């Protein structure tokens with residue numbers, strides 16, 4: 262059963278796993294609004310080339326597509342309990358036309374966003390609308406990280422819902438939909454007061470006042486939110502349901518990867534042995550899972566390793582051969598490919614950075630040396646904008662930081678930090694003009 266913040270406070274139970282995972286913001290999954298444009302960690306530039314060449318499709322490109330950022334799964338292996346709780350919440354609120362709120366927390370890459378999306382899909386939520394038991398619900402999903410300013414949120418909600426006026430106006434009037442579900446991903450980016458206001462509006466106490474019911478769903482990996490804001494919320498009688506996603510352990514990561522790879526031969530199952538895994542062999546998968554589960558448990562990292570190891574294998578094959586294989590005959594990633602990918606040292610990663618990425622790191626080093634402000638992402642963005650005459654959109658800036666985080670060059674936590682040695686980095690840019698900008 263789901264717990265309420267109030268119950269948790271009373272019981273003084275821990276809402277978080279014993280080893281508090283570091284709060285890390287992920288920018289990489291932000292849909293930037295353009296149709297189909299999702300972030301891909303392997304892109305080297307943020308501007309696509311003018312004449313993009315489409316890579317020829319072969320078994321490896323199809324396999325890699327399963328592990329790309331932005332690829333969605335209808336069923337999330339290992340998240341059955343969480344799925345049930347989310348579905349129960351949706352069923353109860355939308356189905357019975359009832360106001361309520363849910364707060365989903367958990368460390369990065371543990372499937373919070375993906376599971377919510379999968380649940381909405383189960384209820385056939387399309388174009389921001391779903392209907393359960395004849396009750397129509399408008400669904401608005403916002404990634405708070407994309408907001409320049411916390412206060413924007415109310416306007417963004419109203420316009421995303423295709424409405425006019427204020428949020429309260431929408432709730433106090435009858436609409437073509439009976440309820441409005443607001444899903445706020447990365448809600449830790451919002452100020453406490455705004456969070457409190459939003460959660461309060463979905464308070465059951467307001468239920469009768471509102472002709473259109475408000476259903477709030479907040480998602481974040483900021484564990485401190487449960488101790489900081491939610492007690493405040495519960496003091497005001499607002500009691501969101503809490504659902505904590507635990508990080509994936511070794512077994513679960515392994516199961517997820519194998520499930521994905523086996524889906525490639527789903528239609529050919531009868532011709533293969535039950536234990537056969539296409540494209541990546543079992544020992545390579547084992548090493549990948551070991552590597553990731555011992556560090557963060559962030560599924561994205563394991564997916565990145567799978568993609569890179571497949572790329573390494575592809576490079577060793579002639580392009581002519583690549584087209585001739587099917588999933589049953591294609592050579593598979595071996596443990597040595599995975600080992601090389603896992604051991605990529607910092608030096609070789611630095612040589613892969615593009616100019617813009619290097620420039621951002623130069624400014625990050627400078628920011629950390631000169632700034633008296635807290636090293637938050639927003640402060641760093643302000644610093645970068647002030648010290649660069651070529652302006653960059655915040656979403657592009659976040660995308661670059663997301664890539665650097667995935668490459669292990671920076672660490673996006675509550676504050677941003679560099680995981681790269683200063684001299685090593687300086688050396689890697691010694692022949693470029695930007696080296697002069699480094700303080």
Ligand SMILES: Nc1ncnc2c1ncn2[C@@H]1O[C@H](COP(=O)(O)OP(=O)(O)OP(=O)(O)O)[C@@H](O)[C@H]1O
Nearest residue numbers: 287334337338369370371372373374375482517560
């Ligand atoms: N059980 C699973 N099976 C298959 N893919 C999964 C599973 N869980 C997560 N994923 C995939 O892993 C990636 C990371 O998941 P997701 O974006 O949901 O993480 P998150 O918990 O929201 O992380 P963050 O806090 O950084 O936003 C996504 O590509 C998602 O599709």
Ligand SMILES: [Mg+2]
Nearest residue numbers: 373374375446
């Ligand atoms: Mg997420």
